[in-house]
Amino acid sequence: MLMLAAALGGLVAPAVARAQTERLAGRLDERTRAAVTALVDSARAAGLPADPLVNKALEGASKGADGARIAAAVRALAGDLARTRAALGRTATEAELVAGAAALRAGATPAFLERLRGDYPREPLVVPLAVMADLVARGVPADTAARSVLALVRTGMREAELVAFRQSVERDVALGAPAGAAAAVRVNAAERDFATTQAGQQPSSAPPRPRKP
Amino acid sequence: MRQRGAHRLLTLSIACAAAWAAPCAAQVEAGLDAAASLVKYDGYLSSGAAALTPSVTWQSPRTALAARGTFLVFESGNTNLQGLLTASAFSAPLGRLRVEAAAEAGASAYAGFARFAHSLGQVRVHLLGGRWGVWTGPVAGRVSRGDGAHGAWGVSAGWWARGPAGALGAAWTRVAVGDTVYSDLEGRVRWRRGVLDIEGAAGARVASRGGGTGAYGDVSAAVRLADGLALILAGGNYPSDPVRGSISGRFVTAGVRLTPRPSPRAALVRQVALSLAPGTIENPARLDRARVAIERLDGLSVLVVRVSGARRVEVKGDFTDWQPIVLAASGDGRYQYALGLPPGVLRFNLRLDGGPWGVPLGAGFATDEFGGGVGVLVVL
Numbered sequence: 333m334l335m336l337a338a339a340l341g342g343l344v345a346p347a348v349a350r351a352q353t354e355r356l357a358g359r360l361d362e363r364t365r366a367a368v369t370a371l372v373d374s375a376r377a378a379g380l381p382a383d384p385l386v387n388k389a390l391e392g393a394s395k396g397a398d399g400a401r402i403a404a405a406v407r408a409l410a411g412d413l414a415r416t417r418a419a420l421g422r423t424a425t426e427a428e429l430v431a432g433a434a435a436l437r438a439g440a441t442p443a444f445l446e447r448l449r450g451d452y453p454r455e456p457l458v459v460p461l462a463v464m465a466d467l468v469a470r471g472v473p474a475d476t477a478a479r480s481v482l483a484l485v486r487t488g489m490r491e492a493e494l495v496a497f498r499q500s501v502e503r504d505v506a507l508g509a510p511a512g513a514a515a516a517v518r519v520n521a522a523e524r525d526f527a528t529t530q531a532g533q534q535p536s537s538a539p540p541r542p543r544k545p
Numbered sequence: 546m547r548q549r550g551a552h553r554l555l556t557l558s559i560a561c562a563a564a565w566a567a568p569c570a571a572q573v574e575a576g577l578d579a580a581a582s583l584v585k586y587d588g589y590l591s592s593g594a595a596a597l598t599p600s601v602t603w604q605s606p607r608t609a610l611a612a613r614g615t616f617l618v619f620e621s622g623n624t625n626l627q628g629l630l631t632a633s634a635f636s637a638p639l640g641r642l643r644v645e646a647a648a649e650a651g652a653s654a655y656a657g658f659a660r661f662a663h664s665l666g667q668v669r670v671h672l673l674g675g676r677w678g679v680w681t682g683p684v685a686g687r688v689s690r691g692d693g694a695h696g697a698w699g700v701s702a703g704w705w706a707r708g709p710a711g712a713l714g715a716a717w718t719r720v721a722v723g724d725t726v727y728s729d730l731e732g733r734v735r736w737r738r739g740v741l742d743i744e745g746a747a748g749a750r751v752a753s754r755g756g757g758t759g760a761y762g763d764v765s766a767a768v769r770l771a772d773g774l775a776l777i778l779a780g781g782n783y784p785s786d787p788v789r790g791s792i793s794g795r796f797v798t799a800g801v802r803l804t805p806r807p808s809p810r811a812a813l814v815r816q817v818a819l820s821l822a823p824g825t826i827e828n829p830a831r832l833d834r835a836r837v838a839i840e841r842l843d844g845l846s847v848l849v850v851r852v853s854g855a856r857r858v859e860v861k862g863d864f865t866d867w868q869p870i871v872l873a874a875s876g877d878g879r880y881q882y883a884l885g886l887p888p889g890v891l892r893f894n895l896r897l898d899g900g901p902w903g904v905p906l907g908a909g910f911a912t913d914e915f916g917g918g919v920g921v922l923v924v925l
Contacts, residue, residue, distance in 0.1 A: 355866055387863040388914075391892065394867035395902075397915040405914035427889035434890065434911060434921065462890055462923040466909035469921075473574075491925060498909075508638070508673060 355386050364399030368406050375410045380417065381426040385409055412436045419445035420457065431461035438465040439474025451485050459491040463498045470502060471511030480519045487526035497522070575601040578777060580800025587793045592620045609633045627653040645669040653790050661790025662689040665697065677706040688722050688788055695723035697788055722787040725755035738916065740769040750784050757785055757793060767802065775802040832895055835905035839924055845885030846924045850905060853878045855897045862893025869896070891922045
């Protein structure tokens, strides 16, 4: 059975690879396509996901970027994916790698990714990483955003709550709060609630959240 | 050198920053500018100068404190030492209004004998809209200089607005210091793209008794070289400032800005020009008319856009191979991408009625590598 699976895998993998790079046909000029295909092949050989790289090239083509810029963007993303995998480990999913690469691009450090993985060893990291990148995009300094996400993770926040946190910050900013302050205030509130529940009391507002044991 | 401009910028920045957006509650930002300048004060020969300008700001949602100093050494060996402290506090929102109380104190000494000091208090009423604000209010204080101490008073009014790639604003001030009375009109604009941040100002002293008249303007550019390091280039001219004791002049400056904490681009940009509307820093290509959400329908994750008054809504992204797809309208301003979305991090852009591609509310925003912005969705 294992041999059959391996044999099927050997047949399927080239087909998948072909399908991925065929998405570039007609979207890039020959020179750029060759350059991007080489980058994609080399990333795939290193065990990195190819789809995000193809998507990046297609995004560049869609936005009218020139070939050199597209190739540079794909190369940079491949580098970020590799750095993310080094920080998160080989078990990181494609979505985590993409989210981690976005976080690195936003200003996160590999050390942040490592700490996040250390604090959240078995949970998916896609949402925390995406929230970190999003906070930066909203004007929160990257180090503040990273500290905020780490603090929230330590309070046992789950994905839905992290998404709600992001929305709260977005709303606060829209209402006029400084981005960094909005994040800090929301994190402080979450930590206060966490400390309150740890002490055996209920927080004054919002129902108690599920906590890590 | 450019201290008057810096004072003006700093004062304005504290006011607008606390009203609208700036660094965070528990956050202190510090920086150090090291620059070489060529200055030409009116009535003096041009001279080279080296300057060190440390600064630190502390900001919370309603309060802001800032301190800035400058140590200048001219070719002659003479030195100029300047310091400025500003503080600002805002009331809770009163509808769309906020009231600000601000204070400023500063001092300068040139070559150990010309000394100036000032302290000002100010109250401002701000009216804030979604992407704009106006303010007005009086200012009063005391100015101390070589010929003794004088009362200072004035009034100012201003307006600012932010757009997809930057912000602009205008202010009018009328100030009386002892026998000197003057009115300035000034416009300021900032524009940012990638690692480049540019700010320009143009103004005129439109009426004056003892303060001179004429036009002035300056432009500054900050180019981020690495995290915590930026190249600063600036030049222009400025009028005299009877309150803070600077005389009119011209300058060109080149230098570097160090931000000791490993601060991201956003902090750097704020440092350069947070006076107008720092909340705009990461908001190019926002489509504020539209809001996107992921909804679960029949077990699928579906992209739904809500927008009023649009005839055609298109999306392109990772899930369409970055080919534009027209969304199906389902009434009441609701548009939907018919196919289910795969789990993961998806990037996309949206377009309304054939307009520019942008990022709607509800999505994460990221700058792309191609000179624009891209929306980010996480599908669980």
